[in-house]
Every structure is written in structure tokens, then in C-alpha cells.
Amino acid sequence: QMQLVQSGPEVKKPGTSVTVSCKASGFTFSSTSIQWVRQARGQRLEWIGWIVTGSGNTRNAQKFHERVAMTRDMSTNTAYLELSSLQSEDTAVYFCAADINGGTHFDSWGQGTLVTVSS
Amino acid sequence: DIQMTQSPSSLSASVGDRVTITCRASQSIYTNLNWYQQKPRQAPKLLIYAASSLQSGVPSRFSGRGAGTDFTLTISSLQREDYATYYCQQTYSTLYTFGQGTKLEI
Numbered sequence: 001q002m003q004l005v006q007s008g009p010e011v012k013k014p015g016t017s018v019t020v021s022c023k024a025s026g027f028t029f030s031s032t033s034i035q036w037v038r039q040a041r042g043q044r045l046e047w048i049g050w051i052v053t054g055s056g057n058t059r060n061a062q063k064f065h066e067r068v069a070m071t072r073d074m075s076t077n078t079a080y081l082e083l084s085s086l087q088s089e090d091t092a093v094y095f096c097a098a099d100i101n102g103g104t105h106f107d108s109w110g111q112g113t114l115v116t117v118s119s
Numbered sequence: 120d121i122q123m124t125q126s127p128s129s130l131s132a133s134v135g136d137r138v139t140i141t142c143r144a145s146q147s148i149y150t151n152l153n154w155y156q157q158k159p160r161q162a163p164k165l166l167i168y169a170a171s172s173l174q175s176g177v178p179s180r181f182s183g184r185g186a187g188t189d190f191t192l193t194i195s196s197l198q199r200e201d202y203a204t205y206y207c208q209q210t211y212s213t214l215y216t217f218g219q220g221t222k223l224e225i
Binding site: 001035037043046047050059061062095104105106107109110111112114 | 120121151154155157162163164165168169174175208210213214215216217218219221
């Protein structure tokens with residue numbers, strides 16, 4: 001059974017960084033594309049970026065400039081999203097979603113990770 | 120970035136109604152479009168991919184159409200469990216973008 005399990009909630013201070021993990025099980029991680037999406041309370045889905053696990057290639061929304069880093073660990077079937085220079089506007093639930101064939105058919109989603117940025 | 124505009128932003132309908140949601144892209148995205156359903160406090164669920172292909176396990180009352188810049192998601196006979204927010208997402212550009220969502224209410 002394909003499953004993505006994300007790390008637990010985080011509370012961070014402004015200016016710091018957060019790393020959210022997304023562990024895959026039940027499918028081959030070798031050629032998967034993973035997108036990261038966030039959603040502030042009551043707001044729309046916002047696309048952050050994607051990573052192709054086989055190549056490690058990434059692309060992220062220009063809004064995040066160099067604040068975001070997406071990586072993966074093939075040995076543990078885990079993808080990571082790091083967001084730096086956090087501000088209160090980054091408070092949101094962060095989701096990962098996967099297409100096991102490396103395309104854009106994102107049919108497996110993690111449960112979401114709440115990141116709260118507060119002083 | 121390619122902008123995705125959904126309409127309406129919210130919609131009231133009754134069980135049994137036929138409902139159509141529209142998504143328009145700011146430039147041609149061919150058929151590189153996904154539709155998702157999201158219920159409160161849940162992750163989105165893929166309903167339609169490649170504009171018109173029904174995801175496995177999704178009821179056949181859901182259908183998608185369109186190509187280029189104009190797309191629709193139709194629910195042929197609304198069921199109570201369909202009350203949710205629906206999002207389109209373009210995956211033509213390497214910078215994917217979502218529509219603003221359509222909230223479907225009773």
C-alpha cells in the first residue's frame with residue numbers, strides 16, 4: 001500500500017528554519033516525483049516546488065527564491081523540505097504528494113505537517 | 120507563471136444536482152491539468168488527471184473536459200459526500216500552479 005508519512009508539527013521562531021520530512025512506503029522511491037504544497041488556515045493550496053527522486057532535480061516557485069531546499073535520501077525513501085528565514089506568513093500546513101512514475105499524477109499525499117511561526 | 124482562475128469561487132447546490140466548475144489558464148497548458156477534492160482537515164485527493172482521465176477509485180459521476188486554456192469539472196449527480204473544495208492545478212509549466220479553489224456547499 002502506497003503511503004507517505006510526514007513528520008510532526010513544528011513551532012518555530014521568526015528568522016529560523018524548519019525541515020519537514022516525507023517518508024514513502026509501499027512503492028519504489030527511485031523514480032518518483034514529489035511536490036510540496038502548503039495551505040494557510042482557510043486559504044488556497046499554494047505550490048512550493050517539486051523534486052524528482054532519481055535525479056535529485058528540483059524546481060520551486062519563484063516566490064520562495066532561495067529560502068527553500070528540497071532534498072531526498074534514497075536509502076530511507078524520505079524526501080525533505082527545508083524552509084529558511086521563516087516569517088509568520090509561513091504558518092501553514094505543508095503537504096507532500098507523489099507520482100511514483102515520475103510524472104505529474106500526484107495521487108499519493110502525506111497527512112500534512114503544521115508549521116507554526118511565532119515569536 | 121501560468122495563472123489559473125477558477126469559477127465560481129463558491130457554489131451552492133443540492134443533492135442530485137449537476138454541477139460544473141470551470142478552470143481557465145492564462146496560456147495554453149494543452150491537457151496538463153489535475154483536479155483535486157479537499158475536505159476540511161484532510162489532504163487533497165486526486166480526482167482527474169490529464170484533464171479528463173478519471174483517477175482509479177473515483178466515482179464515475181466525476182468527469183473532466185477541456186484542452187488549451189479552458190477546462191471543466193462536472194459532477195453529474197451531486198452526493199452528500201461531494202461537499203468539499205475543488206482545486207485545479209496545471210502541470211504544463213515546470214512551475215506548477217493551483218487555482219484559487221471552488222467551495223461547494225449545500
